[in-house]
Amino acid sequence: MPSKPSISGGGGGPNAPLLAKGELLTKGGSLAKGESRSRLGRGTVLASDLGVRILIFSDIHSDWKTLERLLSVEADYYIAAGDQVTWAKGIERAGEILRSRGGKVYVLPGNHESADQVAGMCAxxxxxxxxxxHMQIGRWHVAGLGYSSPTPFNTPGEYTEPQLAQRLERFGALDPLVLVCHAPPYGTALDRIREGLHAGSTAVRDFIQEHQPVYFFCGHIHEAEGVEARLGQTRAWNVGKKGYLLQLE
Incomplete structure (x- = not known):
């Protein structure tokens, strides 16, 4: 089992202190583990011959069969990027399934879970x-930020745009960066509901424009699931529950 990398930062609600190569997965499957080793922060992990594999997915919304299928794919890390459930109902079931991959699973709250609810489930x-x-995997920095920008539905996991911007800024000096957010960047293909209607975050968009992470992953807008975009030099995906298997070399 991979050793744990060092993790920095801290989570909380809106008033908490601030602290590739890949493939879109549309079917179940697994990748055989190789014997090469890669440095993960302070530890050493068993990785594939192609590098460290991170499976990123979001917006399961209690689709347990899909969650089980995603977790059947072999990876070194699994990042659940929010909205495992709807209005926090069924969060215990989500935890039961996610623990099948144990310490390899990293969880963000979406807008349908509060930070406290996700922290409790993880514990x-x-x-x-x-x-x-954020954590360091070899030369790569991987950072996570949950919650969405405000919605019309007053869901439990929402930040204002200034709150999102303030929390993102702590990741600004990390390079090279893989950034995973629940919220997509506003006005892009990743947050398009229909022609002329977008529902992403301006703070996320501005951070990407200024800092140009190498990779960016999000969810939240179901209509954009599976969409890939190039935002300057940043390669970006709305992963949804299809998921994306990123390989870091």
Missing amino acids: RYGLHNFHER
Whole structure:
């Protein structure tokens, strides 16, 4: 089992202190583990011959068969980028399934879960709370920020745009950066609901424009699931529950 990398940062609600190569997965499957080793922060992990594999997915919304299928894919890390459930109902079931991959699982709250609810689930089921945190995998920095920008529905996991911007800024000096957010960047293909209607975050968009992470992953807008975009030099995906398997070399 991979050793744990060092994780920095801390999660919390809106008033908490601030602290590739790949493939879109549309079917179940697994990748055989190789014997090469890669440095993960302070530890060493068993990785594939192609590098460290991170499976990123979001917006399961209690589709347990899809979650089980995603977790059947072999990876070194699994990042659940929010909205495992709807209005926090069924969060214990999500934890039960996610713990099948144990310490390899890193969880963000979407807009349908609060930071406290996700932190509690992670503590009960041996998962990593990755909200407002980052870790180092070899030369790569991987950072996570949950919650969406405000919605018309007053869901439990929402930040204002200034709150999102303030929390993102802590990741600005990390390079090279893989950034995973629940919220997509506003006015892009990743947050398009229909022609002329977008529902992403201006703070996320501005951070990407200024800092140009190498990779960016998000969810939240179901209509954009599976969409890939190039935002300057940043390669970006709305992963949704199709998921994306990123290989870092």
